[in-house]
Amino acid sequence: MFDVAVIGLGPVGATLANLLAAYGLSVAVLEREATPYALPRAVHFDAECMRVFDAIGVAGEVGAACHVSPGMKFLNAGGQLLVDWPRPPEVGAQGWHASYRFHQPDLERILRARLAAQPGATVHLRCEVYAIEAAAERATVRYEDLRCGRLAAIEAAYVIGADGARSLVRRLIGSEMEDLGLHERWLVFDALLKRPWSVLGDHSVQFCDPARPATYVRGVGERRRFEIMLHAGEDAAEMARPETVWSLISRWMTPEDADLERATVYTFHALVAQRWRHGRLLLAGDSAHQTPPFLGQGLCAGLRDAANLAWKLAAVLRHGAPETLLDSYQEERAPHVGEYIRLAVELGRIIQARDPDEVAERDRTLASAPRLLRSLSPRLGPSALRLAQPASGTVAAQPLLADGQRLDCAAAQSFAVLARPGLLPADTAAALQQRLPYPLAVITEGSAPVQACLDALQAAALVIRPDRYVYGAAADLPGLQALLASLGQALRPDAQALAACRP
Structure with a gap:
């Protein structure tokens, strides 16, 4: 009997x-394949994702395998700059760089190695799930061991489908996908440089050319990626042939510059599952949503799912929080990821514009107002954990503390109160921790980074969730006490739930 079974080890x-x-939960992971997929897929994540990696102790190793991206440029057919989206080279407000490029097989190896060292985790490789039976208090996951054909089962309090776009768990939940309106075929190919090459530099480039829209991505090390939109009627197998691939990028790169690692055709989709939870079954990542790659947010969205869901499962299974807390997962995440997907669709329409009048209007509008990407600042969707405050539901900044620690390290897996000096007498800080049926770290200091963080929100104190989103801001001690009282109400355990928790 496990606390949680996770289907899929991407x-x-x-x-x-x-x-x-x-968080101290027992978890079983079932994965059909024996090893990570050896070729590149996702290539970008952001500072928020690095905070998640930091929470599991792999940020340093992941960062060492990454390239910090300077940003993205959008060019029209004549080479005119339509949008410049620079990413600052210095560490940002979240304590990490804004944009990272990575090689997915490297990331997966790091994550699997860390998981193997976790005492509460059990991994079953070459095991294919074929049925899940959910009962009142547990779910039974039935699978086949593909190494020998043996049929087996495990039991878990909850089952999470992180099993991709063709999710079995989503089908068992009975959830259809909401179509947000983009379905286009693109040829994606990765190259490995074999000599110095700097034709397109380190920025990602969106070539908004109506004759053949294309994307260039500078990967880690010698890796470079191109994505090219296919025309209607073009044969996918023919377009993926090496001779065709090289002909499409001959103005930038030739076989003398690089070796072709792989070429394949994807159909980009914009989809969100209508239902992310049914009783003991939940969805995360591509099983819950799919986005076109134009904003580089596909993996980021899945990692935000993981951070949001993990602490809530811990609250229910370890601290007796009501099971209805899990309903806030979709309430918060679906609108949030939907905003990112809609912007990716809008960018896709800009990049893929083919009609001459539409292209001309696009070039006039964007060249005079390159503001499109700077306006993105989504909040979590409305839930019992989001207040009617501007800061509530936004990702918290991560100031460096006076002792050199990052805020996230000091808070660990807890809620955190970040307060100005003098707001909390010592006995009051201890009393605050008793108000919440969940671990709480109280951090009070007057360092410049902390004061700047509080000044930005005109607050004397912040309450920050374990997934590092702001629960609420307070102007004084009574306001902070009221925040914790309302949070305690949302997390308050009932006697039956508390009795079911393990010590």
Whole structure:
């Protein structure tokens, strides 16, 4: 009997399993394949994702395998700059760089190695799930061991489907996908440089050319990626042939510059599952949503799912929080990821514009107002854990504390109160911790980074959730006490739930 079973050991499933184990839950992971997929897929994540990796103790190793991206440029057919989206080279407000490029097989190996060291985690490789039977108090996951054909089963309090776009768990939940309106075929190919090459530099480039829209991505090390939109009627197998691939990028790169690692055709989709939870079954990552790659947020969205869901499962299974807390997962995450997907669709329409009048209007509008990407600042959707405050539901900044620690390290897996000096007498700080049926770290200091963080929100104190989103801001001690009282109400355990928790 496990607390949680995770179906799928891709980056989202592996991150979620690591987080659950870090919260002290027992977790079983079932994965059909023996090893990570050897070729590149996702290539970008952001500062928020690095905070998640930091929470499971792999940020340093992951960062060492990454390239910090300077940003993205959008060019029209004549080479005119339509949008410049620079990413600052210095560490940002969240304590990490804004944009990272990575090689997915490297990331997966790091996550799997960390999971193997977690005492509460059990990994079953070459095991294919074929049925899940949910009962009142547990779910039974039935699977086949593909190494020998043996049929077996495990039991868990909850089952999370991190099993990708063709999710079995989503089908068992009975959830259809909401179509947000983009379905286009693109040829994606990765190259490995074999000599110095700097034609397109380190920025990602979106070539908004109506004759053949294309994308260039500078990967880690010698890796470079190109994505090219296919025309209607073009044969996918023919377009993926090496001769065709090289002909499409001959103005930038030739076989003398690089070796072709792989070429394949994807159909980009924009989809969100209508239902993310049914009783003891839940979805995360691509099983819950799919986005076109134009914003580089596909993996980021899945890792945000993992961070949001993990602490709530811990609250229910370890601290007796009401099971209805899990309903806030979709309430918060679906609108949040939907905003990112809709912007990716809008960018896709800009990049893929083909009609001459539409292209001309796009070039005029964007060249005079390159503001599109700077306006993105989504909040979590309305839930019992989001207040009617501007800061509530936004990702918290991460100031460096006076002792050199990052805020996240000091808070660990807890809620955190970040307060100005003098707001909390010592006995009051201890009393605050008694108000919440969940671990609480109280951090009071007057360092410049902390004061700047509080000044930005005009607050004397912040209450920050374990997934590092702001629960609420307070102007004084009574306001902080009221925040914790309302939070305690949302997390308050009932006697039956508390009795079911393990000590």
